[in-house]
Amino acid sequence: xxxxxxxxxxxxxxxxxxxxxxxxxxxxxxxxxxxxxxxxxxxxxxxxxxxxxxxxxxxxxxxxxxxxxxxxxxxxxxxxxxxxxxxxxxxxxxxxxxxxxxxxxxxxxxxxxxx
Amino acid sequence: xxxxxxxxxxxxxxxxxxxxxxxxxxxxxxxxxxxxxxxxxxxxxxxxxxxxxxxxxxxxxxxxxxxxxxxxxxxxxxxxxxxxxxxxxxxxxxxxxxxxxxxxxxxxx
Numbered sequence: 498x499x500x501x502x503x504x505x506x507x508x509x510x511x512x513x514x515x516x517x518x519x520x521x522x523x524x525x526x527x528x529x530x531x532x533x534x535x536x537x538x539x540x541x542x543x544x545x546x547x548x549x550x551x552x553x554x555x556x557x558x559x560x561x562x563x564x565x566x567x568x569x570x571x572x573x574x575x576x577x578x579x580x581x582x583x584x585x586x587x588x589x590x591x592x593x594x595x596x597x598x599x600x601x602x603x604x605x606x607x608x609x610x611x612x
Numbered sequence: 613x614x615x616x617x618x619x620x621x622x623x624x625x626x627x628x629x630x631x632x633x634x635x636x637x638x639x640x641x642x643x644x645x646x647x648x649x650x651x652x653x654x655x656x657x658x659x660x661x662x663x664x665x666x667x668x669x670x671x672x673x674x675x676x677x678x679x680x681x682x683x684x685x686x687x688x689x690x691x692x693x694x695x696x697x698x699x700x701x702x703x704x705x706x707x708x709x710x711x712x713x714x715x716x717x718x719x720x721x
């Protein structure tokens with residue numbers, strides 16, 4: 498069982514829907530991340546939270562809205578998505594924020610299909 | 613720009629040895645990670661190199677040459693369960709993780 502759990506594992510949504518992805522980490526870490534993984538492309542960092550404060554937003558479209566209510570939970574709210582947003586969305590956590598040698602632990606991801 | 617290059621796909625035989633290469637051009641260097649990702653599963657940490665040389669961990673070893681911007685992951689005594697994608701990632705001078713697109717390794721009996 499992974500220390501980082503994501504729900505739902507699979508999601509199909511229309512372009513006008515509003516949905517949310519949920520992530521919970523059981524590792525006592527202080528930083529959490531959202532990544533986008535598309536086929537044959539490098540992982541794309543979307544958001545980083547350290548101690549519940551957003552420290553990085555890599556120019557992600559506003560149709561993706563993160564929320565970090567505490568150090569163990571992270572949400573990604575989805576609204577008016579486009580078909581090209583279909584991908585695997587990975588949540589991750591680490592002991593500290595971005596730092597040298599700081600191992601990142603991933604959840605199993607949420608497969609998102611936008612129709 | 614920052615770039616990580618690794619082969620898209622490799623095929624090897626069960627019981628053999630395979631070397632997966634990773635070359636990088638980044639703004640500074642603070643460390644290099646290798647992750648394994650089975651289809652439909654989470655990427656899992658394999659190794660971390662910050663100094664030049666070879667780090668051995670069981671059947672897996674990882675090598676780094678900072679002067680050449682080069683690393684490889686060496687897998688020995690290949691097993692069918694080693695079929696997976698292997699992701700190389702470099703931590704740049706700002707501690708940003710730059711990821712490669714991954715190498716899909718196919719193991720044949």
